Amino acid sequence: GNSVTQMEGPVTLSEEAFLTINCTYTATGYPSLFWYVQYPGEGLQLLLKATKADDKGSNKGFEATYRKETTSFHLEKGSVQVSDSAVYFCALSDHNTNAGKSTFGDGTTLTVKP
């Protein structure tokens, strides 16, 4: 079956540091890949997505590139801010089965200190 494996947290960084959160996946066919963010007390929000190999998703300074050869979708940001502190979830959607169903990783908690 489909699965998503994320880098374990928590991750603690100083403001303006470089961020990488690793994500690898297992899926049949050609899934779409997503990063969601969950701020304290709020629901999940879509951060960025990529729907085919070599696509790069980007939003709010965050980027992730769909790497089919390594089955990865690592999240990066060049300079984090305190306001980026949240839980980040990597997810996939496999169009070979249910086009609307997403499989999520277990989340990585990021804390950015001033």
Next chain:
Amino acid sequence: EAGVAQSPRYKIIEKRQSVAFWCNPISGHATLYWYQQILGQGPKLLIQFQNNGVVDDSQLPKDRFSAERLKGVDSTLKIQPAKLEDSAVYLCASSFRTGGSKQETQYFGPGTRLLVL
């Protein structure tokens, strides 16, 4: 545009009691999802509706969980009777449509945090 609404936000019950959660999706969204998110884990899909029909309920524990989406708009998720392991956040999400070749963006509500004692 109003987001996905859920109520209640918090609920504490004793085991073997019943509980119900309500979700109002974004207006015009045909697809509605219920997820269970246990502490420290990612969301797990329980059930997916397309309008008022069930598309996927393969991971719904049907001996105790039930869900309905009357008239293809609001939805209710019920647990009867609750067990300790049902303690989790229950997330509702909606999307404009599903099918086709590309994933539609899912919009999530704030969730209902359930504690079973």
